[in-house]
Amino acid sequence: MIIRNVRVLGGEPVDIRVADGTITEIGTGLQGAEEIVDGRGAIALPGLVDLHTHLREPGREDAETVLTGTQSAARGGYTAVHAMANTSPVADTAGVVEQVYRLGQEGGYCDVQPVGAVTVGLEGRQLAELGAMADSAARVRVFSDDGHCVDDAVLMRRALEYVKAFDGVVAQHAQEPRLTSGAQMNEGVISGRLGLAGWPAVAEEAIIARDCLLAAHVGSRLHICHVSTAGSVEILRWAKSKGWNVTAEVTPHHLLLTDALVEESPNGSYNPIYKVNPPLRTRADVEALRAALADGTIDVVATDHAPHPVEDKETEWAAAAMGMIGLETALSVVQESMVDTGLLDWAGVAERMSLKPAEIGRLSGHGNPLEVGAPANITLYDPGARTEVDPRAFASKSRNTPYEGMTLPGRIVATFLRGKPTVLEGKLV
Numbered sequence: 128m129i130i131r132n133v134r135v136l137g138g139e140p141v142d143i144r145v146a147d148g149t150i151t152e153i154g155t156g157l158q159g160a161e162e163i164v165d166g167r168g169a170i171a172l173p174g175l176v177d178l179h180t181h182l183r184e185p186g187r188e189d190a191e192t193v194l195t196g197t198q199s200a201a202r203g204g205y206t207a208v209h210a211m212a213n214t215s216p217v218a219d220t221a222g223v224v225e226q227v228y229r230l231g232q233e234g235g236y237c238d239v240q241p242v243g244a245v246t247v248g249l250e251g252r253q254l255a256e257l258g259a260m261a262d263s264a265a266r267v268r269v270f271s272d273d274g275h276c277v278d279d280a281v282l283m284r285r286a287l288e289y290v291k292a293f294d295g296v297v298a299q300h301a302q303e304p305r306l307t308s309g310a311q312m313n314e315g316v317i318s319g320r321l322g323l324a325g326w327p328a329v330a331e332e333a334i335i336a337r338d339c340l341l342a343a344h345v346g347s348r349l350h351i352c353h354v355s356t357a358g359s360v361e362i363l364r365w366a367k368s369k370g371w372n373v374t375a376e377v378t379p380h381h382l383l384l385t386d387a388l389v390e391e392s393p394n395g396s397y398n399p400i401y402k403v404n405p406p407l408r409t410r411a412d413v414e415a416l417r418a419a420l421a422d423g424t425i426d427v428v429a430t431d432h433a434p435h436p437v438e439d440k441e442t443e444w445a446a447a448a449m450g451m452i453g454l455e456t457a458l459s460v461v462q463e464s465m466v467d468t469g470l471l472d473w474a475g476v477a478e479r480m481s482l483k484p485a486e487i488g489r490l491s492g493h494g495n496p497l498e499v500g501a502p503a504n505i506t507l508y509d510p511g512a513r514t515e516v517d518p519r520a521f522a523s524k525s526r527n528t529p530y531e532g533m534t535l536p537g538r539i540v541a542t543f544l545r546g547k548p549t550v551l552e553g554k555l556v
């Protein structure tokens with residue numbers, strides 16, 4: 128197969144020859160192929176890799192399944208996703224992670240790398256079978272109680288020590304539970320005006336500071352999920368300046384949206400579509416997160432794709448579930464917040480949405496630069512398109528997007544997983 132007329136990382140137009148799932152030639156005027164895909168000048172990126180996806184299966188197949196979630200991922204340009212462990216049953220044993228891994232392989236739309244729970248049942252009392260999950264067919268390397276914080280410092284220390292044996296990483300959902308008991312939105316001027324219980328920045332920052340110190344103390348790898356505050360950025364900058372092995376992610380929604388939307392938005396006020404954990408923060412936080420992603424203090428963009436059925440979101444604010452879907456809009460939101468603002472070029476986007484997430488997850492076969500010999504995991508993207516977001520067009524089973532009706536830049540043209548198209552002309556194959 129030849130993929131004709133694409134611009135690798137936004138460079139000059141070239142053709143890419145693919146054979147047996149591998150890139151075998153990159154050049155101009157390539158000839159002699161059974162199948163030609165016309166790239167029409169689209170930007171070619173290495174297949175995107177998400178470190179933080181909720182696929183909901185097993186247990187909440189009414190919100191998403193591994194199949195619909197990976198179809199959603201493919202439509203967003205992803206070739207691999209890390210599936211979070213807060214399923215039912217929880218992915219805290221070799222059996223459950225292998226089940227999720229196999230479901231991903233059967234679907235064939237996107238590789239699924241299960242994340243293992245840190246503690247049994249995400250209950251924060253006893254370490255899960257980390258070694259058994261690492262040794263399983265799913266080869267788990269990322270461990271997280273995401274949705275819950277591992278707030279017990281002794282357990283967190285033990286987990287950090289344990290994963291060193293297999294080069295694993297603990298991904299922390301940084302939320303001091305007592306400081307956020309009953310929290311509904313970012314603590315600040317707007318939560319005060321609206322009378323909603325606040326989720327203070329310090330509840331995130333205190334856990335990040337503690338865990339950076341713990342990771343340094345035991346010499347282990349730590350990853351911080353969905354960083355959302357300017358103060359967290361300062362702590363990460365300090366930890367990295369010490370040479371500690373700490374990485375961090377930011378979500379697309381925290382790069383674009385603010386807590387002002389809870390008070391006033393095109394969708395009214397108190398609309399639970401904006402309810403998410405960690406909460407949307409202030410404009411100053413958004414600016415700090417963008418700068419940190421640009422300068423490398425925050426390493427990667429991760430979606431925290433969190434599907435919920437309509438009945439769990441379209442209810443009063445206090446009762447609504449927290450979370451937003453994000454796989455099919457991630458690259459557009461990153462273009463809007465980082466590329467069109469001049470903060471990142473396409474090489475920078477590839478680094479933060481493919482190369483580094485694969486490296487942090489120790490995921491082989493993904494996150495390789497588009498070069499001869501690399502697996503043909505390729506995303507074609509047209510940054511000149513403008514699309515009004517219509518959730519009914521999503522492959523995800525859920526519709527809880529905060530971008531409905533917004534016009535966002537860019538469009539995924541095609542996605543190739545080891546040379547096999549999963550998306551062509553923007554549609555699932």
Ligand SMILES: [Zn+2]
Binds near residue numbers: 353
């Ligand atoms: Zn989380």
